[in-house]
Amino acid sequence: MRFDVMVADRLAVFVTMNPGMSLSSAANRLVDEALRMNDHPGIVFRAGPTGRRAGLASGPDVWEVVRAVKSARAAEPEMGERELLEMVAGNTGVPVRLLRVAIGYWAAYPDEVDAKIAAAEAAEEAALQAWRRERELLPG
Secondary structure, eight states: OOOOHHHHHHHHHHHHHSTTOOHHHHHHHHHHHHHHHHHSTTEEEEOOTTOOEEEETTSSBHHHHHHHHHHHHHHOTTOOHHHHHHHHHHHHOOOHHHHHHHHHHHHHSHHHHHHHHHHHHHHHHHHHHHHHHHHHHSOO
């Protein structure tokens, strides 16, 4: 595949900023992300400490939205779809239309999003256990 000079230069900078990636793997990732954004308008990809992840263009990461919806569903299993989404929107500040964008992305890539949720929950549990150990050693 041939790129315009300016695109090739920007791709080289992206590779430099992402150690361990080749030009080919970077191009593959960016094309995949562009196709996903095309399929799911409102989704963007952002870098962070846990790697690149899907997020709402004007809001939180997809995994955060999906975790909130799953939590609400677990707490209110009898609640209808509309009421559930309105409750999550009220609690998170994310409009229902954007909740639906995130849920649509999750429906297409559940393993990816669920892995981010599991990683976040594991990190939270580790932090809680460390805090409890500190409290045992240094009671308040």
